Amino acid sequence: MTDLTLNNGVTLPAIGLGVFQSAPEETAAAVAEALRVGYRHIDTAAAYRNEREVGEGLRRSGVNRADVFLATKVWVSDYGFDETLHAFEKSTGKLGVDTLDLLILHQPVPTRFDKTIAAYKALERLLADGRVRAIGVSNFMPHHLERLLQESDVVPAVNQVELHPYFTQRNVQEADAAHGILTQAWSPIGGITFYPGWGDERTSVLQDPTIVDIARAHSKSRAQVLLRWGIQQGRSVIPKSTNPTRIAENFDVFDFELTADELGRIDALDTGVRGGPDPDQPRDAFFDVVIDEA
């Protein structure tokens, strides 16, 4: 297992279990299984509507709360200073915990950046009060970061963005690095390139001949190659799976190393085309999503 150190000295295990689109009834089992096989980092979000089940999985596992890095996200309909303080109460109430290891803004709201800033100020307050150990953002492009940095005091510890070989966002990675912000990859094995219902024309990065070739050379799976690529480049990765075999597989990436040439071949697959929503074009429907009380 590899730990990464955030810009405030807090450490997090590089690999976390992602639970985006994990059905509530499968989430507790997936979390408990991940903790059983050695994961110590779970990434959820209020908007995933499975925080309760994440908390249940944590308790079911028998692993000490203090030994698990637990991260969640504030949804955009809860932005604003008081609203975001309350969002913390909703999330911790559902998770059944007193504190969080990382709390991040799920995405910028470019049309209401004042609300985004107010939400971030609430995160700063929670950090100062010791309710969260680190704060950060998600889906922030360099221009969003610049604006945030101008209007806030605490540099985010993390920026979680779509990142897989077909969409590497070098500009975001460079902006993050320039400010000491850890880049965390969502969809690190490219789930967004093959999720059912996200468009028929997609090409799964797991089917890419370069990835197939490199996986064969190391006798590892394609997913393991993609996760290893992320870790070797210093990123945190949060692969989602509810399947016990794949949960274990995605954690078994510390017994091989990709060469510089292989890392470069994977980097070269970038298409510059994102699979997920454009952070500058949030859909109106996003704002209608109401996050339940705990």
Ligand code: A2P
């Ligand atoms: P499942 O939950 O059935 O395992 P990402 O985190 O990059 O978005 O990818 C998540 C998607 O990839 C999910 O559809 C998940 O399905 C699938 N997945 C997770 N781990 C693996 C793996 N090791 N090999 C193939 N598919 C995987």
